Amino acid sequence: MRDSKKQERQEKILLEALRLFTEKGYFNTSVSDIQAALNLSVGTLYNYFKNKEAIAITLFSNIENCLYEALCEIERKHLDTAGRCKAIVHHLFDTTERAPASMQYLFYTKHREFMAVEKSVFASLPFLKMKEMVIQGQQRGEIRDIDADVALVALFAGPMRMISLRIDNILERPLPTYLDESWECAWRSVKAV
Amino acid sequence: MRDSKKQERQEKILLEALRLFTEKGYFNTSVSDIQAALNLSVGTLYNYFKNKEAIAITLFSNIENCLYEALCEIERKHLDTAGRCKAIVHHLFDTTERAPASMQYLFYTKHREFMAVEKSVFASLPFLKMKEMVIQGQQRGEIRDIDADVALVALFAGPMRMISLRIDNILERPLPTYLDESWECAWRSVKAV
DNA sequence: GTCTATATGACGATAGAC
């Protein structure tokens, strides 16, 4: 079978798995659920992925890489810390509206419960990049001289909680409508006086 | 059997379940795990709880009520919004150090995946109480006039994220050592100018 | 590569003796 065809089918499996994992949870989703939803046989599915966990891992890795690259691009485009961080929040809000399942899976899933993954999400590449920016912001005097972890959390925990509220359907309006107010709060909390 | 004896045993079951649920996750914990850890038989365990889900529900309800009462007491003791909210953060930090499993179970568990619970955690009694305080703070002019959800999140999302980092062993120091800096960030983000 | 059929095992829950 052509490589592109194979890759396309793999993509479909990942997409359906993402939908089910976020909708019902990893443990409430059986391999049969995925297979049946795609009109594939079990055998075929196992031909594409070693096991259920492998699907979850590939999914996570793909989304994580995608976010990391977006952060790197933001870093290149914006040179000041405030601009960078606001752009990050903007990107996260936008992505949540466009692809809520991806955000939910990346941020609001207890991966350790089903993936043999060593580190917490907050030790992952995207978060390290964000921390890097914050520390640089402190060195440049743009951000107050407080504990770096506290500053990182003060900047991004609010927006990220807004995302989880939106995913849980507690916020009525789309996230971008909260961008300015939410960002204003975040920046006030850490900006140098 | 005496009522107190029965209640004591029920308490032990809940405690062990909490330990296992937070350590391995609900789905990775079997009823046998709980029973074996306590040297009880399956039959006995099912005599105390209708099923596995009932254990999870009772646990959640207990912890939730406990937090709610603490919030009410804080509300009585402190009259200004800043004092109230800082006391809440203090209480959450302290509780996390004393009983991390309780906090982890209440805040960082996807209850909907295994409990037939209608509402999100953020629509629960403790969070409604916190929102109430924030709105009152806005009416009194202590908190800036911004969207109430944004203000609520700006105040508490940071400290709550610190809690999750601590639970995930990413923060080295105990939470109370971060209290002042973390609270300062939160309050700066919403206080009236 | 894709399918059907099935092996294997675990888990939740119950039955029934004591």
Next chain:
DNA sequence: GTCTATCGTCATATAGAC
């Protein structure tokens, strides 16, 4: 109330035909 033994179910994963 407490125990042991067991039932029914379902999920993951594999075997083997095509």
